[in-house]
Amino acid sequence: MISNDNGALQAERDKWRSIQARQKEQASTTAGRQALIRLKQLITENESAFFSALRSDLGKSSVETYASEIAVTLNEIDYLLRHMGKLMGDRRIFLRPGLKAYVGRRPYGSVLIMSPWNYPFQLALLPLAGALAAGNNCFLKPSELSSATSRLIAQLVGKYFDSEQVCVVEGDGQTAAELLKLDWDFIFFTGSERIGSIIAKRAAELGIPSILELGGKCPCIVDAASVNEITARRIVWGKFFNAGQTCVAPDYVLVEKSAAGKLIEEMKAQVVSLYGENPSQAADYGRIIGNNHFSRLKQMLNSGTIAIGGKTDQNTLYIEPTIILNPEENSILMQEEIFGPILPVITWEDKGHLLSYLVKKPSPLTVYAFCRDQELIHSLSSLRSGAFCLNAVLEHVAQVKLPFGGVGSSGYGRYHGRASIESFSWQKTYYSKSQKNDIRLMYPPYQEKHLSLMRRFRKWLP
Numbered sequence: 001m002i003s004n005d006n007g008a009l010q011a012e013r014d015k016w017r018s019i020q021a022r023q024k025e026q027a028s029t030t031a032g033r034q035a036l037i038r039l040k041q042l043i044t045e046n047e048s049a050f051f052s053a054l055r056s057d058l059g060k061s062s063v064e065t066y067a068s069e070i071a072v073t074l075n076e077i078d079y080l081l082r083h084m085g086k087l088m089g090d091r092r093i094f095l096r097p098g099l100k101a102y103v104g105r106r107p108y109g110s111v112l113i114m115s116p117w118n119y120p121f122q123l124a125l126l127p128l129a130g131a132l133a134a135g136n137n138c139f140l141k142p143s144e145l146s147s148a149t150s151r152l153i154a155q156l157v158g159k160y161f162d163s164e165q166v167c168v169v170e171g172d173g174q175t176a177a178e179l180l181k182l183d184w185d186f187i188f189f190t191g192s193e194r195i196g197s198i199i200a201k202r203a204a205e206l207g208i209p210s211i212l213e214l215g216g217k218c219p220c221i222v223d224a225a226s227v228n229e230i231t232a233r234r235i236v237w238g239k240f241f242n243a244g245q246t247c248v249a250p251d252y253v254l255v256e257k258s259a260a261g262k263l264i265e266e267m268k269a270q271v272v273s274l275y276g277e278n279p280s281q282a283a284d285y286g287r288i289i290g291n292n293h294f295s296r297l298k299q300m301l302n303s304g305t306i307a308i309g310g311k312t313d314q315n316t317l318y319i320e321p322t323i324i325l326n327p328e329e330n331s332i333l334m335q336e337e338i339f340g341p342i343l344p345v346i347t348w349e350d351k352g353h354l355l356s357y358l359v360k361k362p363s364p365l366t367v368y369a370f371c372r373d374q375e376l377i378h379s380l381s382s383l384r385s386g387a388f389c390l391n392a393v394l395e396h397v398a399q400v401k402l403p404f405g406g407v408g409s410s411g412y413g414r415y416h417g418r419a420s421i422e423s424f425s426w427q428k429t430y431y432s433k434s435q436k437n438d439i440r441l442m443y444p445p446y447q448e449k450h451l452s453l454m455r456r457f458r459k460w461l462p
């Protein structure tokens, strides 16, 4: 039994401990801020090395690398540096006199981040920024297929970070599977649906939260009134950016039949305008990541009538920007995520049929629409998908204020900006009650009149 004096001592010690714990938590915010500053330095001081690595992995031009990998990641870091104090800070919650409460964000602890090869810089370093801002220690496993970028990231992280804060392990699926066996507090995975389900299973075994950023087939719907040069340019740019190896690229186009011919002609003109008569010579047109993906895509070229493109060169892993008209619905082109520079164009006549076709499809990351028909826009925006974009492709992903992620087969969880902090941390509730008054009503033995009093003062319970 603790005497009154001991009770006071205990209370003082508890107070001291809670101050110490809070200082430790605040220190983790400071550590997160310093880690973000170091990450920004790592990127800005080695920009040209990243340009070379991405050119070697994917034949990416420096402008494309800057826009889609470096700028997006730097914008994320700047946003987090600006807002992390407020987002991570404790929030006092007013309940009622006699009660004190606040809610604070706390880091999960050890976070495993696994990234794919198609945007090997952004998809590794952007989630890393969010995890660090929230105060976590991170283990990064980049893709073995984008080996030049992955190696560079591993070397630079070793130079700029203490290995207890950030550690990079290079390796293939086997290395990844070994890593998965370890104890983690959170797993962030970007990649295929097949591996995503392995990750989700492991997270469930560990009883930890996870985020899956997966892929799928993003449809792009065009009505006749919207077929024009701008629509064609935006679709062509979005599809053939990074040689089509983008998770949110328009996977296939569904165009109103009466305007299909015009759209194909406009897109043909745009391919020439963006990449010239011979895209194999264009400095701004990328290459396929490796032989396996090249063979997979080459096989897809047999799925229908080629309207534009179709040329390939295995030696340079080149596949020409290609448009295929009305491929069979059961062809691999229409059954699997394309993830390359091949764009099927399918025609539709009846809005009702179009919508029932789309509703049956697995939920994509994004539904794109180039439409003027308001009723159609409303129906398309109501489909189950991670995002809906009208008259634009890809660029929503680069908006730091917009959460990014999928739903259903395209994944779960969100990141980017505020959503990164929210996803990589958990909310802790602190609750304290004055000892001055104690409402007897709360305790047994209960009486009949308590019920009516409780009903009357329900809002003030407990």
Ligand code: NAD
Residues within 6 Å of the ligand: 114, 115, 116, 117, 118, 119, 123, 141, 142, 143, 144, 171, 172, 173, 174, 176, 177, 180, 190, 191, 192, 193, 195, 196, 198, 213, 214, 215, 216, 246, 247, 337, 339, 365, 406, 411
């Ligand atoms: P992938 O699933 O093959 O590989 C992703 C990561 O998982 C790699 O680091 C790989 O080494 C690792 N891995 C491989 N085998 C594993 C195993 N058995 N256990 C654990 N990890 C393993 O995906 P990918 O081919 O690199 O990327 C393409 C896919 O990623 C496409 O489906 C694309 O749509 C999707 N993607 C999604 C997003 C998004 O933000 N939603 C972004 C880019 C790519």
